[in-house]
Amino acid sequence: MHYVTSKTLLSSNNGMNLYRGCTHGCIYCDSRSECYNMNHDFEDIEVKQNSAELLKKELLKRPKSMVGTGSMTDPYIPIEKNLKYVRKSLEMIYRYGFGFTCITKSDLVLRDLDLLEKINERSKAVVQMTLTTADDDLCSILEPNVCVTSRRVEVLKTLSEAGIPTVVWLCPILPYINDSHENINGILDFCIESGVHGIICFGMGLTLREGNREYFYKKLDENFPGLREKYVEKFGDSYTVSSPNNRELMKIFKKRTDEKGILNDNDEIFRYLHNFPQDSVQTKLI
Numbered sequence: 001m002h003y004v005t006s007k008t009l010l011s012s013n014n015g016m017n018l019y020r021g022c023t024h025g026c027i028y029c030d031s032r033s034e035c036y037n038m039n040h041d042f043e044d045i046e047v048k049q050n051s052a053e054l055l056k057k058e059l060l061k062r063p064k065s066m067v068g069t070g071s072m073t074d075p076y077i078p079i080e081k082n083l084k085y086v087r088k089s090l091e092m093i094y095r096y097g098f099g100f101t102c103i104t105k106s107d108l109v110l111r112d113l114d115l116l117e118k119i120n121e122r123s124k125a126v127v128q129m130t131l132t133t134a135d136d137d138l139c140s141i142l143e144p145n146v147c148v149t150s151r152r153v154e155v156l157k158t159l160s161e162a163g164i165p166t167v168v169w170l171c172p173i174l175p176y177i178n179d180s181h182e183n184i185n186g187i188l189d190f191c192i193e194s195g196v197h198g199i200i201c202f203g204m205g206l207t208l209r210e211g212n213r214e215y216f217y218k219k220l221d222e223n224f225p226g227l228r229e230k231y232v233e234k235f236g237d238s239y240t241v242s243s244p245n246n247r248e249l250m251k252i253f254k255k256r257t258d259e260k261g262i263l264n265d266n267d268e269i270f271r272y273l274h275n276f277p278q279d280s281v282q283t284k285l286i
Helices: 051-061 085-095 107-122 136-142 149-161 181-194 212-223 227-235 246-260 266-274
Strands: 002-004 046-048 066-069 099-104 125-131 166-170 198-200 205-207 240-242
Touching: 051 085, 066 085, 066 266, 085 099, 085 107, 099 107, 107 125, 107 149, 125 149, 125 181, 125 266, 136 149, 149 166, 149 181, 166 181, 166 266, 181 246, 198 266, 212 227
Parallel strands: 002 046, 066 099, 099 125, 125 166, 166 198
Antiparallel strands: 205 240
């Protein structure tokens, strides 16, 4: 871990990255790709030490809207437990009447349930959670340093019971690993049980490019001997790696989500995530 001083914190659409890098160890992580020009080891987390000062300054300048953590780094990585940068940000987001959404795989999000409830009562809070496999043992291989799927499902249920809407990212789906009917149906069962509002799915597959491809193949060699050669033969250097079962799995996804009234159109879900309720109660700035 190392600290940096940043000039800005929020992007033009209110994306917020308090940290850069990750220690969850997911074998498929696109954020390892060289195109992001990370000039430090991926597991050496970059911490924006002046984030609270920047956030306050930028919130005071902007109209009330949703603030979201970026998708490159899970905001609830282990160091957040002690640093509490996310929690401090949530306190400020609540104080100034903004909404909030994040993408995580961690049950640490429940530590901040009290603030999420307050934000949701005043404006809007949405928690997005990634589910890749219904099998906890496989989850421990694909995402070794974060809570397993069954625990994430407990988190989703707790959030739903607290009135916090949730969205699941059904990705990535790795060919010949978790691209089975059983797995997709298992994840959808969890989503239905948890009362999720929507499920984001870009198709059954993953993306590979320079940086993350090499790490992914290394992990395939460690955990799935012989599979790297199959990937190389089948997909070459393709950026988009689509499951041979994509068509039939997407039919299952569409049919079951339609039946249960779960949002499954990505554009519609992203509009929902970005939409700030204009009739929300605003408070005097402090």
